[in-house]
Amino acid sequence: MKEKLRSQGWFGKTGKDGFIYRAWMKNQGIPDYELRGKPVIGICNTWSELTPCNAHFRELAESVKRGISEAGGFPVEFPVMSLGETLIKPTAMLYRNLASMDVEESIRANPIDGVVLLCGCDKTTPSLVMGACSVNIPSIVVSGGPMLTGKYQGRDIGTSDVWRFNDAVRSGEMSQEELTVAEACMCRSRGHCAVMGTASTMACMVESLGLSLPENASIPAADSRRKVIAQLSGSRIVEMVKENLLLSDILTRQAFENAIMVNAAIGGSTNFIIHLLAIAGRMGIPLLLEDFDHLSANIPLLVNLQPSGNYFMEDLYYAGGIQAVMKELDSFLHGNSVTVNGKTQQENYVKSACYNREVIGSVAAPINSLSGVAILKGNLCEHGAVIKPSAASLKLMMHTGRAVVFEDIEDYKSRIDSPDLEVDETSILVLKNVGPIGYPGMPEVGNMSIPKKLLAQGIHDMVRISDGRMSGTGFGTVILHASPEAALGGNFAVVKDGDVISLDVMNRSLVLQVSDEELERRKQDWRPRHKKYTRGYVQLYQQHVQQAHLGADMDYLAGGSGSEVTRDSH
Template sequence: MTDDTHPLRSVNWTRMTGINGFLQRAALKSQGLREQDYAKPIIGICNNTSDYNRCHTHFDGMVTAVKEAILQAGGLPRVFNTMTMGADTARPIGVSFMHRNLLAMEIEQTATTYAMDGLVLLGACDETIPAMLMAAGSLALPAVILPGGPSFSGFWRGRDVGSGSDMHKAFDALDRGEIDECALNCLESSLERTPGHCSTMGTAATMTTIAEALGMAPAGSSAIPAVDSRRLAMCRDVGEHIMRLVADDVRPSQIMTADAFDNAIRALATVDGSSNAVIHLLAIAGRLDVDLRLERFDELSADTPVLLNLKPSGDFYMNDFFNAGGVPALLDALGPLIHRDVLTVTGEKLGEAIKDAEITDSRVIGTLENPVAAPRGFAVVRGNIAPDGAIVRTGVATPELLVHRGRAVVFESNEELQEKLYHPDFDIRADDVIVLRGQGPRGAVGMPEYGRIPVPGKLLRQGVTDMVRISDNRMGGTVKATAVLHVAPESAVGGPLGLVRTGDIINLDVPRRRVDVEVSDADLEARRAALSAPAPKVPERGFARLYAQTVTQTDTGCDFDFLCRARQTIHQLDEEITQ
């Protein structure tokens, strides 16, 4: 229970007078509640599980454990559902990126509309955690992120396998004639053998790790395998944590500070995490008025060594990470590189929460003295085709391609690329630079993962394993490839990537943080003058139309322009509703 210093927000509903108050309480009593029940702190539990989301199929048990703990701690749990976001089961793959903003809005609207004093937010699949962090930042309501956990790694042909990277290797092997369709089908049945998100350091694992580093998920909560009984124990802890946060009126803005975002970027760099996390962190910061810019990712990556040996850039899987000590051990190993005095949802400072963590497998988690790899992380490159920046995830790139000069081969759409690039007669060479444009947040509404471009089969058979790709699109976190991504501004809104022609020479120099087309400024301007003004796709109706009309560019997080840096606390919203 809260005291008079921190009155419950829910009393605005439960203690209303007149007909409206009568209806509110009658509705609660129809659920079998007593007056003393709805006088307690009301905790909303956001659950977006569905049969379309394999990452969340174990959530029922988690929700039950959270509810039990809230009841025991003197609260009233209320579960609500939101749109599900299964990245792998969507069509096209990864279109759920667009729905991140929808989920954030839906949570915000639900919490604004109904009686809630605090929030527990359950998420696992790629965009759920960032959406929930965005909503938490906007609402200024006590909140805890409860990660759903990773699946166990699979087993195929005598070895462990996991989401994404092992699949791509298998398809490359199929193109080279090293395996057949029967073997590939066997892998398909072996890859994902339990509920939970990807078992590699893809977007989901990256974002749950970041949630811990931000202090919004309890220390030790993200790497516990989805079906491990210790996850249920963590759920009960979360029920107690949210009650404590409500009692003390601790809000996300007190936790997700500028120092906490630095910790999140350090965590992203040290796990060699997904490039999608850059967009997500920019969007979350925008909801909190934290001044986070692309360059900060480059600055902190430069002196943050890789301490986690996980696929796609390493050797192990999420269950190995958990067994080796998980995120607490990893963060503690960063020593003075992280801010230890930031607050977390457990009520402890981060340093206190991780001080007893221990690395139990040095093959999986390294130390500053013995890192897995030297600093690499994210390089922010700029140039005449990316004036507002683009990113390179150097840890999954081929080192020899980080300085590269080659002929541009340009595709206007993913459909054109799929039709032409993999045709045996198409003119594509090992040193070429594949340019895919028109696929940014407005050009390809929602940015499905078209940036993951496999090497054409005829080049694979020649021994080519990687090429440079440049795109205003994005790439899945489980992919190992050399790519310049998130080019801003995108070509669909007039970005100069739209001026590149097949045959132009592209010069990529990651050490110098440059990406340029070797065409003079005068010639580029002449090309621009000869082009019709770009006309981004605007769907006729629905959320996609809202997205296409209001989404910002990748360098500011692809949030909606009317939500960025325009935060109102939920208490201000409550006041507006009653006026």
């Protein structure tokens, strides 16, 4: 052991203090030798029956424990707030920062030398990583894995089909009874979404950052190899503690650049941007929204998964997984970046291979020449906005149309399907006040439904703009994260029906064709319309959350680790 174990500040004490710490642990049937110098490894578990994606984590934690014990560590499992995207209202994103604080303080306050982060559903991964970053101890991520590909009426389906089914029901092409049958056909095993949604993107993010063992991202939750990698991760974290391999050793600027390039190649969720910015903020790594654009610019789409393609996470695993994708990107990546297994990224992926070119393309023959991410600027989004070209319509990449404005989510819900809505296929739908402050947590409502009257005409995509987010399973020509949000009273707040908006993705431009003078006049008359909360966490959130282009973290949590748990205090 290179340095004194942090846990010995509890269990290594003599006298009354040591007596208390050890005695109360022994009431669980723990022998004395377990507390005498073994690395204590926390298993941070986001299991919850209210988080269906993570409902198998108690079983997965047992595999982690076996690995810890066989490597000579002492495992201690502890719960933290679990965030189930499918059930929490208005959005799990509202509580991402709260869960990260739960993780940080749980680690900081307890005798933990290293931690295994057990996460799966969308926000559980970034919240656990953010919390661990703020403490900066040896940490490794074990993802829960994607569910098996859904099967419905002889074809493969996944979460992205929810949007297609919804439009089919609204247009009368699918009955409610058929929709009910499809529910069970889609979610037919344990695990998170089977497409390249946010949960899958987060799993790919931690692997490309070097925070998990190779192959972690894509092994299906129902595959026995998911338990194997959990056990191996448990074994490895004990060695990481002995080596004093900290998060700050792994999460360098180069690691973040690798993750951005891999995300572009896989067509990852736009939520990746907001989460990676927050993680970088916790580590004190300078990362800007513009970095996502220039680092992605020359990266084509290499992975043919829904919603940008045709296949599913299960197929990606069988085709070679993220390691095969990274090998294709070798000339772009920082191959010397260190990972949790002590090897560099290049040492990990050099022996990988692609087994299905329909699922994983090459740089020379990509799935799509368009990158998975583009950052837009203009007077409609002074601090930036995000679009996912790989999941959008090519014909709409350059488009000018008149705005159809919804002032908030309730206005949208009440009018979107009205036969009196003045809209045509050239219109641009604009949804305001669904940003971090305006609709606390920035819910995934940005991929607005196509108006019913246009669906009847066979229209299935149009330009949509909001200051909110969309599900990683969503698709279409959707512009998100417009910053500053409408609740702050900037240009986005004063867009009106009929205003002309010009989108030019190639030139990264989003412009409201209204003069500066007129915009300033409108701002003089503007009044906020969002609800201001007066108690509890949501009040704290509205007062301290940063804008989307900064990662929507709390301002008092960003700026690097402020922990006393450092390399010098082990």
